[in-house]
Amino acid sequence: MTHIAIVEDDPTLASNYADLLSREKWEVTSFSSREDASIGIVSCHPDLALIDVGLGAEEDGGFLLCRELRMIPETKTLPIIFLTSRSEQMDRIQGLNLGADDYCSKDQSMDVTVAVIKALLRRVDFSKLPDSNPRESKKVGSLTLFPDDMRASWKNIQVDITVGEYDILAKLARHAGMLRTHDQLTIRDSVVSKNTVTSNIKRLRQKFEKIDPNFKAIQTEHGRGYSWKKD
Amino acid sequence: MTHIAIVEDDPTLASNYADLLSREKWEVTSFSSREDASIGIVSCHPDLALIDVGLGAEEDGGFLLCRELRMIPETKTLPIIFLTSRSEQMDRIQGLNLGADDYCSKDQSMDVTVAVIKALLRRVDFSKLPDSNPRESKKVGSLTLFPDDMRASWKNIQVDITVGEYDILAKLARHAGMLRTHDQLTIRDSVVSKNTVTSNIKRLRQKFEKIDPNFKAIQTEHGRGYSWKKD
DNA sequence: TGGATTTATGGCATTTTTGTGGCATTAGCG
DNA sequence: CGCTAATGCCACAAAAATGCCATAAATCCA
Numbered sequence: 001m002t003h004i005a006i007v008e009d010d011p012t013l014a015s016n017y018a019d020l021l022s023r024e025k026w027e028v029t030s031f032s033s034r035e036d037a038s039i040g041i042v043s044c045h046p047d048l049a050l051i052d053v054g055l056g057a058e059e060d061g062g063f064l065l066c067r068e069l070r071m072i073p074e075t076k077t078l079p080i081i082f083l084t085s086r087s088e089q090m091d092r093i094q095g096l097n098l099g100a101d102d103y104c105s106k107d108q109s110m111d112v113t114v115a116v117i118k119a120l121l122r123r124v125d126f127s128k129l130p131d132s133n134p135r136e137s138k139k140v141g142s143l144t145l146f147p148d149d150m151r152a153s154w155k156n157i158q159v160d161i162t163v164g165e166y167d168i169l170a171k172l173a174r175h176a177g178m179l180r181t182h183d184q185l186t187i188r189d190s191v192v193s194k195n196t197v198t199s200n201i202k203r204l205r206q207k208f209e210k211i212d213p214n215f216k217a218i219q220t221e222h223g224r225g226y227s228w229k230k231d
Numbered sequence: 232m233t234h235i236a237i238v239e240d241d242p243t244l245a246s247n248y249a250d251l252l253s254r255e256k257w258e259v260t261s262f263s264s265r266e267d268a269s270i271g272i273v274s275c276h277p278d279l280a281l282i283d284v285g286l287g288a289e290e291d292g293g294f295l296l297c298r299e300l301r302m303i304p305e306t307k308t309l310p311i312i313f314l315t316s317r318s319e320q321m322d323r324i325q326g327l328n329l330g331a332d333d334y335c336s337k338d339q340s341m342d343v344t345v346a347v348i349k350a351l352l353r354r355v356d357f358s359k360l361p362d363s364n365p366r367e368s369k370k371v372g373s374l375t376l377f378p379d380d381m382r383a384s385w386k387n388i389q390v391d392i393t394v395g396e397y398d399i400l401a402k403l404a405r406h407a408g409m410l411r412t413h414d415q416l417t418i419r420d421s422v423v424s425k426n427t428v429t430s431n432i433k434r435l436r437q438k439f440e441k442i443d444p445n446f447k448a449i450q451t452e453h454g455r456g457y458s459w460k461k462d
Numbered sequence: 463t464g465g466a467t468t469t470a471t472g473g474c475a476t477t478t479t480t481g482t483g484g485c486a487t488t489a490g491c492g
Numbered sequence: 493c494g495c496t497a498a499t500g501c502c503a504c505a506a507a508a509a510t511g512c513c514a515t516a517a518a519t520c521c522a
Contacts, residue, residue, distance in 0.1 A: 025412075079354070096346040101354055102333060115327040118414065123310070123332055123354055125415060149410035150455055162509055163454040196511055202470065203510095222468065222519055393498055427500060429480065434499095436481095453479070453508055 001147045001166070002121060003027040005046040007037040007065060008083065009055055013106070017050065020110050021117075025163070027147060027170065034065045042072055044174075048079040048121060050113075051100075053091065063098055070099040079120050083113075140173045141231040143217065157211050161204065168200045172218065172228040181225040201226060233352060234258040236277040238268040238296060239314065240286055244337070248281065251341050252348075265296045273303055279310040279352060281344070284322065284334075294329055301330040302394070304378060310351050314344075371404045372462040374448070388442050392435065399431045403449065403459040412456040432457060 004026050008014040011032065018028045029044055031037035034055055041049060049069070055061030062082060069075040082095045082103040095103050101120055104113045138145045144153045150166040152159050161169065168185050185197045201218060208215040217229050235252055239245040240263050249259045260275055262268035265287055272280060280300070286292030293313055300306040313326045313334040326334050332351050335344045369376045373386045381397040383390050392400065399416050416428045432449060439446040448460050 092343055093346045096350040099353070101350055112323055115324045119327040119332055120354075122330070122414075123351075149452065149458075164510065195513080198469065199471095199511065202472095205470095220469065395499065426502080429482095430500065433481065433483095451480070 001025070001027045001150050001170075002048070003029065003044070003046040003147055004117070005029050005031065005037070005041050005044065005049040007031045007034070007041075007049065007055060007062070008052040009033060009061075010052075013052075017110070017113075020114065021050075024114060027167075034061050034068075037065055038068050038072075041069065041078070042074050045074065046078070047124070048081065048117060050081050050083060050117070052106075053082050053084045053095065053103075063094065066095070066098045066100055079124055081113075081116060081120065138174075140176050140228070141217070143173055143228075145170055145173060154208055154211050154215070159207050159211060161207055165200050165204050165207075168197065169204055172226060176228045176230045179221055179225050179227050185226065232256070232258045233279075234260065234275070234277040235348070236260050236262065236268070236272050236275065236280040238262045238265070238272075238280065238286060238293070239283040240264065241283075244283075248341070248344075251345065255345060265292050265299075268296055269299050269303075272300065272309070273305050276305065277309070278355070279312065279348060281312050281314060281348070282331075283337075284313050284315045284326070294325065297326070297329045297331055304381070310355055312344075312347060312351065369405070371407050371459070372448070374404055376401055376404060385439055385442055385446070390438050390442060392438055396431050396435050396438075399428065400435055403457060407459045407461045410452055410456050410458050416457065 002025075004021055006014055006017050006021070006028060008017065008030070009032050014030050014032065018030055021028045029040070029046060031040050037049075037051075051062045051065055053060060053062035055065060058064065066080055066082070069078060069080065080100040082091075082100050083106050084091050084095075084103055085106045092103050102116055104116050136146070136148050138147065142155045144156075145166075146152065147170070150161075150163050152161055152166060152169060171185055172180055182194055182197050185200075201220075205215070205218055208217070217231065219227050219229050221227055233256075235257050237245055237248050237252070237259060239248060239261065242263070245261050245263065249261055252259045260271070260277060262271050268280075268282075282293045282296055284291060284293035286296060297311055297313070300309060300311065311331040313322075313331050314337050315322050315326075315334055316337045323334050333347055335347050368378070375384045375387075376397075377383065378401070381392075381394050383392055383397065383400060402416055403411055413425070413428055432451075436446070436449055439448070448462065450458050450460050452458055
């Protein structure tokens with residue numbers, strides 16, 4: 001699954017973007033400060049980063065972050081798109097010169113942002129070698145997540161889960177040991193009933209137990225939510 | 232030397248751009264009509280093309296050209312930047328959906344254009360692949376692809392497929408075993424024609440099954456996309 | 463311990479996604 | 493210009509995924 005990082009300090013906007021991108025079936029990780037982002041992005045290695053230019057107190061925290069990321073080997077070539085509320089052309093030039101790939105005005109429709117992201121992802125994809133790309137995977141104890149195709153395996157046995165299930169599983173496992181509330185595990189709009197999460201957890205457990213009757217990694221924290229127990 | 236193609240029917244503008252780009256030490260080739268460009272670009276294989284949207288008599292000759300180029304194997308992944316005098320947001324989305332990489336308004340300073348070009352070149356450069364000869368036939372299990380004439384054979388029996396079908400087949404088979412999303416299998420607009428991929432998959436399966444009733448190499452991964460199963 | 467609340471479960475309804483055949487439109491070519 | 497094949501589009505069918513509900517079980521707290 002394509003993984004996109006958002007760096008935006010306005011919580012409302014951040015969640016708007018998160019919603020929008022989730023709807024495109026992309027995995028989203030949000031950061032609200034430059035400090036969080038520069039550490040987090042390196043460790044969660046997203047496929048693309050969406051960065052608000054006017055981040056933090058400084059007028060151009062986003063630019064600083066971009067410069068920073070471009071100096072770190074792991075993120076030297078990370079596709080970066082700037083979000084800007086001001087639409088002066090200097091911004092665009094400055095951003096591009098710092099090593100960003102493109103920019104989007106926050107004033108326009110978010111459809112534009114999606115189109116820009118898609119175009120950039122396509123460009124990056126064009127140049128992926130067919131064979132030299134081993135399937136990316138993330139290991140959390142006995143669990144292995146394969147974001148590329150939204151699959152998972154437990155003790156090296158492939159578990160046959162659906163995309164919705166993967167979504168929840170990934171959210172749990174990515175934050176292993178930490179509590180995830182119902183809301184945090186909800187896939188789409190928060191309008192849907194809470195049973196949805198419950199149902200998916202149920203199905204996940206069933207599928208894992210079919211492989212390993214002793215499976216206990218999904219822990220329910222009564223009244224709070226769920227968590228993934230590292231083994 | 233980086234080689235850039237300009238497609239612009241206003242001679243004054245064309246020469247302005249040519250000057251500007253030459254100043255960046257880039258080699259420039261200009262075309263003034265869609266017809267010239269579609270032939271010329273294929274044969275002079277530039278590193279990037281700058282295309283005026285309002286090319287020729289039609290209001291959107293540039294779009295037509297882009298679509299054309301995206302269907303020709305040699306220019307399928309050519310970096311394309313649109314030049315537009317109108318700056319409506321629909322233009323940007325439409326252009327991007329046609330497979331372009333970015334756009335620039337002709338109203339702004341040309342410095343912006345240069346910055347955009349540089350950003351795109353940088354992105355392409357990040358991932359220069361040791362180009363394998365695209366003319367060589369490629370074998371993937373029982374399947375053999377012949378890029379020259381866009382044909383394919385299955386167990387040494389020639390399958391009579393069309394270019395559009397070849398396109399999708401190649402994308403699937405070249406990434407054998409890996410998931411290809413709907414978006415990845417289509418170059419053009421994914422909003423208007425979502426069934427296009429489905430239709431082509433359908434036809435491909437039909438044609439392969441006619442040869443080999445047991446054909447199962449195209450696997451659908453529900454909610455994810457399709458993949459080619461190695462045999 | 464008992465009642466209130468939260469979570470688990472199985473089954474079923476709904477929604478989403480994919481497959482199929484047919485037809486309309488378009489591109490390519492002589 | 494007109495013919496033919498390719499392509500895209502649509503409506504409906506089939507399959508899969510997802511959400512919902514009633515009820516059972518578990519947990520919490522007074």
